[in-house]
Amino acid sequence: MEMLANKYRELLQQTKVNFVRGLSDKINWDSRAICIEGARGTGKSTLMLQYIKSNLSLDQTLYLSLDDLYFKQHSLLSVAETFYQEGGRYLFLDEVHKYEDWQTEVKNLYDFKPQLKIVLSGSSILALQQSNADLSRRLLHYHLPELSLREYIALKAKVSIPIYSLSDLLQNHRAIVDDIKNFLPSPLKFFREYLTYGAYPFSMEGEAEYLMRIQQLINVIIDYDLPEARPIELSSLSKLKKLLYIISTAVPFTPNISRLAEQIVTSRSRLLEMLDLLEKAQLVRNLRSSAFGISLMNKPEKIFLNNSSLIMALAEGQPNIGNLRETFFYSQLAGAGFRVSYPKKGDFLIDNQYTFEIGGKNKDSKQIATEVQAYLAIDDIEYGTVGKIPLWLFGFLY
Template sequence: MESFFRTHKYLVEHLDGVIPRQLMEQIDWSHRLIGIKGTRGVGKTTFLIQYAKESFDIEKKDCLYINLNHFYFTIRTITSFAKEFVENGGRTLLLDQIYKYPNWSAELKECYEQFPQLKIVFAGSTVMKLDEDVELSSIVNSYNLRGFSYREFLNILLGKNFLSYSLNEIITNHKAIAESICKEIDPLELFWDYLHHGYYPFFLEKRNFSENLLKTVNMMLEVDVLCIRQIELSYLPKLRKLLYLLSLSSPGKPNISQLSIDCEISRATVTNYLEYLRSARLINMLYSEGEEFPKKPDLVYMHNTNLMFPLRLSPIEDQSLQETFFYNQIHHSDCKLKKGSKTGMFIVEKNNNKYKFKIEGQKGRGKKKSDLIYAVDRLAIGDNNIIPLWLFGFLY
């Protein structure tokens, strides 16, 4: 136990340059069992340690961070460890990489029942299916830690404190919001940088971003998808090939039959793998209204624009980047997206309201239809139903 406390103290004391995440304020920390899901690389470990640093006195030893990837937990159960922790005055356990522990869901339920004075906050992959365990999902408050929004990216680089806005606020008051932001910065100056390398926190590290991202993607496939979904290792090359082929045409309509032939797997397996890649936050799938998985998606997008650059060595069209950015930022604001009637069009549903969006570059500024909202690139401030594309990066 003391060894883990020493590690906890070291991590907390050496957490420098803490980056504020909006999720920290959105979580109901009074709940006894909290799950933090997020894709690999978005900063789940840092998030847990930041919570420990901001909320607890390190000398009281009532909060403890542990990584369940530690070999110690091949012979020690979470339940017995939690029992010892509570008996010694512990009140909050922060469990990282929960999915690395074989019987994690059963033991979390056991801890919840046996130790009412104990709070557990656990972090794991988005590939984990908490809702498959009805009993566990009924007692867990689950949250998603996402990659940086454009707003967060700007706040980090420029030392600002820009606030987020709801979709309704942006639609109804975008001109005033954009004008207030433009008084402080040029929001277009760093927009391409964000599209290229701003979504994942490790752009702050002194390493080659593209190589680091490729390593992270491979880890997502090898560990998160194969391990959690219990796929045989021999299928990894097929999964990697499928992701690469999708990246070459994204956003594009997937030809399931051709992908089946190219990857040497069945059509049903292609469909299942698409869902695995989506749950790992590597792709997004877009359907027409009334359609959803397991039907074939109308379009497949990369999950965020950063993924497009290292996977695709050929030049990327501006329209593809613009649509991918819009999908990613809107999707993270808990909206439902459906395919519109034409290229570059989305139907967005939020709180029983439905909006039709058209994504355009600045050159597409011709006659506008009144029933559409235009998200326009390379535009600092919009007017009426024309909104700057970058402003949708302020949704979270």
């Protein structure tokens, strides 16, 4: 127990609080049980340690990583019992999916230690999604997306820029650009950097190794996280990686499911299962029409990687610019909590209300001319005009 407490204190001492993800302000930290979900590398562990460091007493708090070898021979319940008896009231559990039957033990802690507040997280969102129904009802779930462009700028340039609502952005985008440029004279420069280095906070540890670390992250998710969470054949792992590569190098990818299944040597139904699995692992986003709803057997209208950094890591220096633009837009809107679906005309439908077409500065509005509340999101411009909004500006929604 003392060894675990010492590891926790060392981690806490190394934790910096100069930049904190925006989600921290939205979490109801007073809840009895919280689950923070999110893709690998988004900063869930750091978020928990930062909250502890800034808000809680060391004497009442314990952070445990359940992949520690200590838990090969000791139970979580016994550690938590000792901690509680010594006055502990805030228990933070990281990498919970690495601990066998974690759901049952967390449920018991919740039920029998009513004064204990529990915050848990893990790097395998698939494993967290498999928590039993009884535990799910007890947990308040939050999702930590990848960094927005706004958060990347705050981290990289130490510049704090406000969050803007989508409605404000659509109505007042020129004034908003003026406001941002007071803080940031060259927003397009940071937008270009973001497309390669912006999605994950570990870019601050060195850009030279950033794309290599993303490739390693992908391998860990496919080779370890997926088999731990779901029965999956060894031969399917290489097919999943090939599928990601195909998506990364394509134009905004409108799939022919049968042809794509032939490319990776699998069946149509198995390919749809793979796409669902990759989406749950937060490596791809499957864009579907709102008219058909979300179903495993409904093929997506388009397939995107989860963020532009994944494209840059997989596309071997040859990304399609249209794919990058649309992936950026999709990731920023989805990260801000909007429902993104496939429209009858244009590229994206947001909350069944706003239609968007994405393109370069010469893009016209012919394709969406007949749509109500339709807009162009345009790359390579700092300022927009009526109905034409700079693409980079959608990075300030969260």
